[in-house]
Amino acid sequence: MDKSFTLTLNTLPKHVGIIMDGNRRWAKKRLLPTTLGHASGAKRVRAIVETCIRSNVSHLSLFAFSTENWRRPEEEVSVLMGLFANYLQNEVNEMEANGVRLQVVGDKSKFSAELQELIRKAELQTQHNQKITLRVAANYGGRWDMVQAAKAWQSAHPQEPISSLTEEGLAAYLSTSDAPEMDLLIRTGGESRISNFMLWQAAYAEMFFIETLWPDFTTKQFCEALEWFSKRDRRFGSAAPF
Structure with missing residues (x-):
């Protein structure tokens, strides 16, 4: 039986984030073009989303393209933008049918007008779905x-001094203001850092690092991460009981 069915609702994370690392290394190991690594990685997303739905994970946030990724070779960036456009075109009807609400978070102003329009249409088409929110972070950085x-916040409160800004006030203007804080952050590819991904939202997230490169990351491994999370003692800064 799929482990996603063996965990109780009160031990499951509501919000899972994934840093999908390892596409380029996966391709290099196979003497393939980098572009094929990214394409293979993109194919993993649907299976993980489906597993989240079966496991009652209500929010999944994927780090697809960071603000720093613009420094990569122009050809690679172009391919990534093309893959993103293809994903939006090819998957949106499936997402709508399966109850997936899509949100793209990040500074979208740097994308082409065509890609921005695809994003707008996909978000509009899926906006009323309620099984899961799939949040794709593109041209995103936690500091940004x-x-x-x-x-x-300052624009909405022009007469108030910055000293009146609270944590709750700032959180209401984050790009993920309608999401619960992240419970579990998974990073594939063997690195042990969060690389400027949802720094505020992941303040108390459990960190699960795995050597597997993203194109090889399986639903079984994802369920193992959920099971690992279910056994964590989450105290949020309070003392452990004696």
Whole structure:
């Protein structure tokens, strides 16, 4: 039986984030073009989303493209943008049918007008779905998110001094303001850092690092991460009981 069915609701994370690392190394190990690594990685997303739905994980946030990724070779960036556009075009009807609400978070102004329109249409088409929110972070950085939230708060409260800004006030203007805080953060590819991904949201997330490169990451391994999370003693800064 799929382990996603063996965990009780009160031990499951509500919000899972994944840093999908290892596409380029996966391709290099196979003497393949980097572009094929990214394409293979993109194919993993549907299976993970389906497992989240079966496991009653209500929010899944994927780190697809960081603000730093623009530094990569122009050809690679172009391929990534093309894969993103293809994903939006090819998967949106499936997402709508399966109750997936899509949100793209990040500074979308740097994307082409065509890609921005695809994002807008996909978000609009899936906006009323309720089984799971799939949040794709594209041209996203955790520091950017906090800065834009502070600017948005100040714009909405022009007469108030910055000293009146609270944590709750800032959180309301983050790009993920309608999501619960992240419970579990998974990073594939063997690195043990969060690389500027949802720094605020992951403040108390459990960190699960795995050597497997993203294109090889299986639903079984995802369920093992959920099971590992279910056994964590989450105290949020309080003392452990004697």
